[in-house]
Amino acid sequence: MTIGAFTIGEAARVSGVKVPTIRYYESIGLLPSPPRTEGGRRAYGDADLSRLAFIRHARELGFEIEAIRALLQLQDEPAQSCAAADAIARHRLEEVERRIASLTALKVELERMVEGCSHGRVDRCRVIETLADHSRCGHDHGGNESAVPRN
Amino acid sequence: MTIGAFTIGEAARVSGVKVPTIRYYESIGLLPSPPRTEGGRRAYGDADLSRLAFIRHARELGFEIEAIRALLQLQDEPAQSCAAADAIARHRLEEVERRIASLTALKVELERMVEGCSHGRVDRCRVIETLADHSRCGHDHGGNESAVPRN
DNA sequence: CTTGCTCCTCTAGTCGCTAGAGGAATTAGG
DNA sequence: CCTAATTCCTCTAGCGACTAGAGGAGCAAG
Numbered sequence: 001m002t003i004g005a006f007t008i009g010e011a012a013r014v015s016g017v018k019v020p021t022i023r024y025y026e027s028i029g030l031l032p033s034p035p036r037t038e039g040g041r042r043a044y045g046d047a048d049l050s051r052l053a054f055i056r057h058a059r060e061l062g063f064e065i066e067a068i069r070a071l072l073q074l075q076d077e078p079a080q081s082c083a084a085a086d087a088i089a090r091h092r093l094e095e096v097e098r099r100i101a102s103l104t105a106l107k108v109e110l111e112r113m114v115e116g117c118s119h120g121r122v123d124r125c126r127v128i129e130t131l132a133d134h135s136r137c138g139h140d141h142g143g144n145e146s147a148v149p150r151n
Numbered sequence: 152m153t154i155g156a157f158t159i160g161e162a163a164r165v166s167g168v169k170v171p172t173i174r175y176y177e178s179i180g181l182l183p184s185p186p187r188t189e190g191g192r193r194a195y196g197d198a199d200l201s202r203l204a205f206i207r208h209a210r211e212l213g214f215e216i217e218a219i220r221a222l223l224q225l226q227d228e229p230a231q232s233c234a235a236a237d238a239i240a241r242h243r244l245e246e247v248e249r250r251i252a253s254l255t256a257l258k259v260e261l262e263r264m265v266e267g268c269s270h271g272r273v274d275r276c277r278v279i280e281t282l283a284d285h286s287r288c289g290h291d292h293g294g295n296e297s298a299v300p301r302n
Numbered sequence: 303c304t305t306g307c308t309c310c311t312c313t314a315g316t317c318g319c320t321a322g323a324g325g326a327a328t329t330a331g332g
Numbered sequence: 333c334c335t336a337a338t339t340c341c342t343c344t345a346g347c348g349a350c351t352a353g354a355g356g357a358g359c360a361a362g
Binding site for chain 2: 071086090134
């Protein structure tokens with residue numbers, strides 16, 4: 001089934017994943033170690049390219065490496081139930097929704113800050129004032145979640 | 152002007168910033184090194200607590216440490232123009248807007264994925280299929296930006 | 303005077319890469 | 333056939349903004 005034989009550079013060009021990132025994925029066991037040429041270079045087959053494309057797409061959608069690992073494992077066992085994959089995707093969707101809500105709240109507050117700026121001296125700057133005195137803003141964001149999630 | 156004298160634990164409770172994080176802020180020069188008690192413990196004053204509150208609020212709004220450093224410096228020199236603070240805040244606002252747009256696009260695609268899931272076997276799972284075959288989705292997100300920004 | 307809490311410093315780990323050093327192999331051109 | 337450019341190899345270290353844990357010292361209450 002493995003027809004083509006691609007160098008890592010070709011794999012990078014085709015998949016859009018950078019060369020060091022491909023090696024990184026191999027190092028963490030996300031991508032299998034491909035066979036090597038006589039000179040010691042990685043030789044990828046079509047299946048590897050598909051896997052790389054899968055990974056890339058999943059990363060673009062913000063799935064974490066561990067989630068992608070789980071999804072790849074599900075893909076490798078096609079007789080299993082869809083439920084696990086569904087749950088992973090739903091979980092990611094909920095994260096995205098929460099993140100959008102949180103960022104929208106931030107946006108409102110930031111807009112209030114910059115709109116209120118009188119462009120005068122710093123000692124009357126709305127931006128600085130708002131940051132210094134939390135009570136001057138719609139103080140909902142200071143809940144108990146950590147401040148700045150990664151995605 | 153420095154009236155109260157707070158331990159690092161009290162400062163953490165009042166500001167909502169964790170103890171190790173306060174020490175971290177000191178180590179990177181964001182928070183000045185406070186005087187110590189005889190026993191070698193940090194003794195914070197009111198000004199330090201205000202500064203911590205400022206930092207916390209700015210972090211909640213997603214400002215990077217370097218941006219906060221700049222904003223604090225502006226606060227310390229009240230005669231300066233407001234323009235710099237305004238620019239920093241506007242820049243952050245633009246980032247947030249871009250991020251919301253990008254996440255909204257992700258949300259649409261994730262919704263399509265989970266809605267199309269027939270809850271059957273993995274070999275007909277829409278989630279896995281979509282990830283494997285990029286052309287099956289509204290393939291706009293694979294532009295040239297890096298996949299998952301930090302905030 | 304002991305118990306338990308807070309505090310101290312220091313190092314290392316998190317995540318998902320990215321950058322760079324130093325060297326070997328391949329490919330294109332002369 | 334030789335050289336130069338390109339690609340590849342491994343390895344270590346760095347990014348941002350913390351977080352976790354080791355190992356030890358101070359301090360307040362009973």
